[in-house]
Amino acid sequence: MSNHAMPCRHSRGRSIPPQPHTPQKRVSVSRSNALLPWPARVLRKGLRSAAAVLAIGLIAGPATPSFGQSTGPATAHAGRTSQPTFEAGYLNGVAGAAPAKTVSLAGTWDFTPVTNTVCTGGGSFGTTTGPMTCVNSAASGKRTTIQVPGGGWLKQGYADLSRAVYSRTIRVPDLAADQVTRLTFGAVNHRATLKVDGRTVGTNMTAYTASTFDLTGFVRPGGTHRIEVTVEGRKALVGPDGRYLVPEGASWSDDVAQGIFRSADLEVFPAVSISDAVVRTSVSKRRLSYDVSIANRTSRSQRVTLSGALSSWNRENWNYPAIPRRDVTVPANTTTTVTVEAPAWRAGPDSFWWPNVPYRQGYRAELHNLHLAVTTGGRHTQPSQYDVRFGFRELAQVGDHYELNGVRVNFRGDSLQGANYDNIDYHGRSDAYDTHPGFLKPSRDNGGWPEAVDNYQRLNYNSVRIHQIPATPYMLDVADEMGLMIQDETAIRGSNNRENFDSGRDNMVNHLAALVQRDRNHASVLRWSQANEPQVQFFANPGAGPAFDETLYQTVMRYDTTRPISTDGESPDLPHDNYTVFCHYHDSSFGKYDESVCDGPAGKPQGQGEFIWPADSTPQGLTWFGTATMRMREQGGSEARPYTLLSGWASHIPGVKRTDMKLESGYPNGPHPIYGEDNLPDPWSNPTLRLIQNAFNPVAVIDSAFWNANKLSNEAGAWPTTPAVITPGPTTRRLTVFNDSLSGERLTVSWSLRTGSASGRPVASGSADLKVGLGSRQQYPITFTTPATGQPLYLDITVKKPGEGTLFHDTSTVFQVQPAA
Structure with missing residues (x-):
């Protein structure tokens, strides 16, 4: 078998765009998509043409700075020495508000471990399921140092830590004008309480999304201050019933990130600035609209001018609509949201965002930049700028199927479980998405996340559900550019009966809201998965049920009405035309061959969101990825997602060896994946992967019998x-x-x-x-x-x-x- 793809110019996206313009971003480390040499290693692994190398190079960038030497396996309470900082500002994405000044706080912080917590338990399905019994004990209480972000404290050797204090001194930039000063951590798991010079600023509860504190009333421009952040991880947030009160993403795993990770920045904005913007596109109506939130942190009403300009990320010469200026009055100490309806979209169908289907080497989807600016006439304010990169596209749930830009689309792909990669000891276990080279920009000896996306697409996977551990904004940026469809899923998990949806409901809802607001401008994010298996027949998570599902649905709709929503598992349907439920393991088919598209909600898209596991790490189970998916295609399924590719081919994420990780089934003593770079140097000659490649091919022809x-x-x-x-x-x-x-x-x-x-x-x-x-x-x-x-x-x-x-x-x-x- 073979799979051919032509690297020719195509009407939907283009194979080799010129180097795109990337607006100035909000962090000090460059996030530009500069054209850099692609590693020779990538050429050996299948990006065969110079054209493909050149195109993929658009997503290349500087390697993660200064990886230190590994110090060996983590110990329970001792931090690592010579730990890398893992500072990579591009992970926060190409879009967002542009601070007037940014100070990176990445580096060495003072660190005081406060509490250790050991949780044990287990139900009828093993030690990774069922409520836990957690025992707290005092940690050392001695001040030491830690790297921030550094992948969090677990990666740095604090395996049992549940509560700790980060501290350091900061110097606040001075704009010589009215300003807002914010402290932003790229991600914190989970509860962070900030003090400045001993005064409490506030507390944030987050899961895998940014944690931001407004320091304006607590610091002086040009001044030096001491900050102290008390962080409580998931084991500090276990309720009396032995279940987590936070959406933690992988209740079965001891490897998920804890503490502060991804980034740490001190940012200064004009006192009147754009705090948020969301773009909505309608292909059916050929319309573009957007909302802009303008915050006025001064004590007086401000008259501002809001302007916007469109440009092509691909450097195309589209006939964009002109966007009129808007004069807006923003009352003192308030935020005003302005809705702008642009004139009709005149750029034509070739300007739409389309996925890379069928697969073409070097493909780049069409993306557009919306540059927003707010100016005032005051002497004591500076202009504010905000950039949104978006795709002009529209996905709709139309009866029993989905349509992308008016064309039926069937989703065939993977569930990427990041917690499995967290198990890899790369300068310590944990936080793979922010630290492992296979999820970062290309480096000298690793093709990075762009190569991983290319592997998915070359396998003819057209979509990926980012399963439970939310992706970094950078990962979504690359999917936007390369045309990979994404199902964005929360860390809300009922599978292990270890999250309480009743007493932890506010935390679940707020996490979903934060994820939707963060990711809703990404062209590749076409669907929301609001929870994974919140209701299953063999577990009873407190608070699970239709009322909880409806609350989650309404939360998504509050912030984004443009995408279909679904739940994976056994939840009952909700009475909404843009919502459905995709079953898992039909008729309890765990570890068995199954080709059912399920008897899901009548008149809505059908398919299975997970099947085959835990046989996915066996040669026969990996073959079923192809054969069962093909049978589902023959039945007209809208969704086919065998679980999970990494169990068979872990090195579709570059740089992963078979022996680097243990899988979820049987954790922590589960099996290794079947294949990694150590035993599969040429995946495209492997007969099983070639079978899957043909089974997922969009224009396959088979002898059905x-x-x-x-x-x-x-x-x-x-x-x-x-x-x-x-x-x-x-x-x-x-x-x-x-x-x-x-x-x-x-x-x-x-x-x-x-x-x-x-x-x-x-x-x-x-x-x-x-x-x-x-x-x-x-x-x-x-x-x-x-x-x-x-x-x-x-x-x-x-x-x-x-x-x-x-x-x-x-x-x-x-x-x-x-x-x-």
């Missing part, structure tokens, strides 16, 4: 295992032709029957020009005369589209000729 007969494979994961038996003389086989591409209904299907081998002499052939609706499939019967031969016959199938060349090629279907009785 043959695939169905071979779907179970065998313990070794071989495929196919059983030739189809045919007899000499006239023979008719029914092929199923799929068209899950997003443009072009014309497919040319060519076939030949070859003797002895896949490259043997053809004894029959044929071709047909078919019209197959987008997002659909149809039957195509072929008839040939079977020769009386003792040799096997191979069916060679090729699919082409006008202007796109060969998109599918398969020779796996084998016939054995049996003489007629």
Whole structure:
């Protein structure tokens, strides 16, 4: 089998855009997408053309600064020495408010461990499930030092720590004008209480999103102050019933980030500034609108002018609508939200955001920049700027399916479980998304997250559910650029019966709100997954049920009405046209082959959000990724997400060896993945991955009876295992032709029957020009005369589209000729 893709210019996105303009960002470390050399290692791993190398280089950037030497495995209470800081400001994304001044606070902080907590427990499903018994004890209480962000305190050796105090001295920049001073941590898990010079500023409860404190009334511009941050991790936030009161993302894992991680910055803004902006696009109406929140922190009303300008991230010359200026009065000490309805979108369909389907090397989706500015006439204020990068696209849940820009789209992909990668000891366990090279910008010896996205797309995965551990903004930026569809999921988890949705409800809701507000401008984020398995038959998390699901739904809708919403698991449906539930492990099919698209909510999209696990780390289970997904496609499923690719091929995230991690099943003594870089140097020649690649191909053509007969494979994961038996003389086989591409209904299907081998002499052939609706499939019967031969016959199938060349090629279907009785 092989999978062909043409690196040609395409009407939806382009293969090699010129170096894009990236606006000035809010952190001191550059976030530009500068064109840098791609590592030679990437060339060896499959980005074969110079064009692809050049295009991927747009997402390259400086390596994470100054990785130190590993000091070995973490100990329970001793911090590491020579720990890297892991400062990489680009992780916070390319969009947002532009501070007038920024001071990076990354580096060495004073650190006082306060409380250790050891939690044990376990239910009928093992030690990682069910309520816990937690025992607190005093930590050393001695002041030492720690790196911030440094991947959090767990990565730095504090395995049992639940409460600690970070402190340091800061010097506040002076704008020589009215200013707002903020302290922003890129992420904190979970509760942070800030004091400045002994005075309490406030407390934030967060999970994987930014924690921001307004210091304006507590510091003096140009002054020096002592800050102290008391942070409580998830083990400090366990209720009397032994369940977490916070959405922590992976109740089964001891490796998820704790404390302060991702970044730490002191930021100064004009006293009148843009605090938030959200863009809404409608393809059906050809309209662009956006909301801008303008904050006035002065003691007097301010008359401001809001302006906006559109430009192309890809450096295209689109006919953008002109955006009129708006004069706005913002009362003292308030925030005013202004809605701007732009004139009709005139740039045309080629300016829409489309995913990289079918796969093309070096593809870049079309993205646009909205530059916003607020100016005042006052002498004591500075202009404020805010940048939004967005894609012009629209996803809608239309009855029993989804439509992207008016075209049916079927989601085929993965659930990326970041907690599994947190298990890797890379300068300590934990916080892989912010520290492991495979999730960062490309470096000298690692292709980084762009290579990971390319691996997904080359495998013909068109979407990824970021499962439970939310992605960094940088990861979403790359998905925006490369055209990978994302299902954005919260850290709200019922699976292990270790989160309390009743007493912890406010924390769950606030986490969801923060995630939606952070990620809603990303073009790649097409769907929200509001929770994972909040309600399952074998667990009873307090507060789970329709009322909780409805609260989460209404929370999403408060901040974003433009995307469909779903829950994964066994929750009942909600009565909303843009909401559905995707089942997991239909009929308790854990570790078994299953091809059901489930009997989900009537008249809504059908499919399975998880299946196969925990057999996904076996050769046979990995083969089912291809065969079960193909059967779901034959049934018209809108969703097919075998769980999870990393168990079979961990090194689709570059730089990962098979022995680097233990998997969720049986944690902490679970199995290793099947493949890593140490035992799979050339994944694209692996027969199982090539099978999956063809099974997920948007324009696949299969002999349905043959695939169905071979779907179970065998313990070794071989495929196919059983030739189809045919007899000499006239023979008719029914092929199923799929068209899950997003443009072009014309497919040319060519076939030949070859003797002895896949490259043997053809004894029959044929071709047909078919019209197959987008997002659909149809039957195509072929008839040939079977020769009386003792040799096997191979069916060679090729699919082409006008202007796109060969998109599918398969020779796996084998016939054995049996003489007629």
